[in-house]
Amino acid sequence: MCFASKSDIIYRRFILSSFFSKGWGDIKVYERLLEARKTVTDKTKCRNLIPSNCPVELKKSWKTESCYVAEGQFTSPLAQHFPGLLPQESEKAYFQVIVPKKWPQTGRKPACLHLAGTGDHHFWRRRNLMAKPLAKEHGIASVLLENPFYGVRKPKNQLRSSLLHVVDLFVMGAALILESVVLLNWCERQGYGPLGITGISMGGHMASLACTAWPKPLAIVPCLSWSTASCVFTEVGDNMLEI
DSSP, X not given: OOOOOHHHHHHHHHOOSOTTTXXXXXXXXXXXXXXXXXXXXXXXXXXXXXXXXXXXXXXXXXXXXSEEEEEEEEEOHHHHHSTTSSOXXXXXXXXXXXXXXXXXXXXXXXXXXXXOOTTOOSSHHHIXXXXXXXXXXHOOEEEEEOOTTSGGGSOTTOOTTOOSSHHHHHHHHHXXXXXXXXXHHHHHHTTOBSEEEEEETHHHHHXXXXXXXXXXXXXXXXXXXXXXXHHHHTHHHHHHHTO
16 A cells, blocks of 8 residues: 655645546557557567667757767657657657766776656756766766657647646657667767666656666666556555545
8 A cells, every 4th residue: 555645745735737637548549559569578579670770860069067968869769660659749859968078997988878757857957967977977978868748749738747648658658668779779889888777766667668678788777766656646646635
């Protein structure tokens, strides 16, 4: 049994919008998502679906006192191979790369893919709180991926982080798994390694999912995450309704 903490209750009272206001979503989307799942959860099929040289475009770059920063984009494999699952605004994936000015003396170029937690739109939080310190203090590069349904990938009719349908969360996970594979392949082509993947809360859970599709050694650090978030939307939600 899960119980709502006092901090959860107070936080929830200040939220002006609710998650999944449009319900579960279209049953046809679930049916197509189940078909996509057969591919997403199979390493061999994933590897065949996403070529190692999948096109990735860098749009602009700049430098700061401690690192170099670049922005890029590519088409989400979920949109390419399973069209219609993602909203149009989410079909293009956007990311930032933070590269240290000085690499470790080992001669290696370690890099970590950071996935966003709930409410983490755009890149500012992860770039300044995690990526820049990693670059400056440890010589580790970071790749920050914008979640589908977040930031510039947010549907026009969605308010902040409040996904409209339950199925949107599952679509987000499927997209992030495939998009993470694209970026890990891209990191290898740039000569980065060893590679890792991390995230906080929902980002940690998504990182745990994404690592299962990568066929090579990969460090994973899921922070403040668990194997499922179901109790957050079921048991804890029921307790809050009684308040």
